[in-house]
Amino acid sequence: MKIGYKRVSTLDQNLARQDLGKVDKLFEEKVSGKSSTDRPALNAMIEFAREGDEVLVHSIDRLARDLRDLQQIIQELNEKQVTVRFLSERLTFSSDQDDAFARLQLQMMGAFAEFERNIIRKRQAEGIAKAKSRGVYTGRQASIDANAIKQRAAEGQGATAIAKELGISRASVYRILKAMRAEA
Numbered sequence: 001m002k003i004g005y006k007r008v009s010t011l012d013q014n015l016a017r018q019d020l021g022k023v024d025k026l027f028e029e030k031v032s033g034k035s036s037t038d039r040p041a042l043n044a045m046i047e048f049a050r051e052g053d054e055v056l057v058h059s060i061d062r063l064a065r066d067l068r069d070l071q072q073i074i075q076e077l078n079e080k081q082v083t084v085r086f087l088s089e090r091l092t093f094s095s096d097q098d099d100a101f102a103r104l105q106l107q108m109m110g111a112f113a114e115f116e117r118n119i120i121r122k123r124q125a126e127g128i129a130k131a132k133s134r135g136v137y138t139g140r141q142a143s144i145d146a147n148a149i150k151q152r153a154a155e156g157q158g159a160t161a162i163a164k165e166l167g168i169s170r171a172s173v174y175r176i177l178k179a180m181r182a183e184a
Helices: 040-048 067-079 100-133 146-154 159-166 170-183
Strands: 002-008 025-030 054-057 083-086 091-093
Touching: 002 040, 025 040, 040 067, 067 083, 067 100, 091 100, 146 159, 146 170, 159 170
Parallel strands: 002 025, 002 054, 054 083
Antiparallel strands: 083 091
């Protein structure tokens, strides 16, 4: 079975440019390529793939931007006897063929993707610092109502109950209560 995997980093990017040809099953997602653990379609594709299947990906950086993640994903699929094919780079990885040159290319392309991601992250941090110095950037709005936590704690509610009621983690409740005690 031919399985396709497409990923774009932002909601406004278009998956259509990643032409994979005809596939039997397609997995798509619009999330950052930071980590494979935060990518439900990728994890579903890995889970779905069976022995003899072929996974088609437009390019290496669409599968992963971290070299370790990239190698781990390919290894996991190859251990399941699944072939991974990158169309743009014309590279194929399967458990029955060990092409040293293809592995070298994979490592180089993966390292370049990781390098590019690091440059993007650095430029983003520089841009944020510059915007902060001009007073333009104030950061993300707080999604947790600290006063609601303070009020419930004053009423004697425990951290677990507060967290459940507000739909946040217990650690967030503790962090906010600690910050409030430090201010007082």
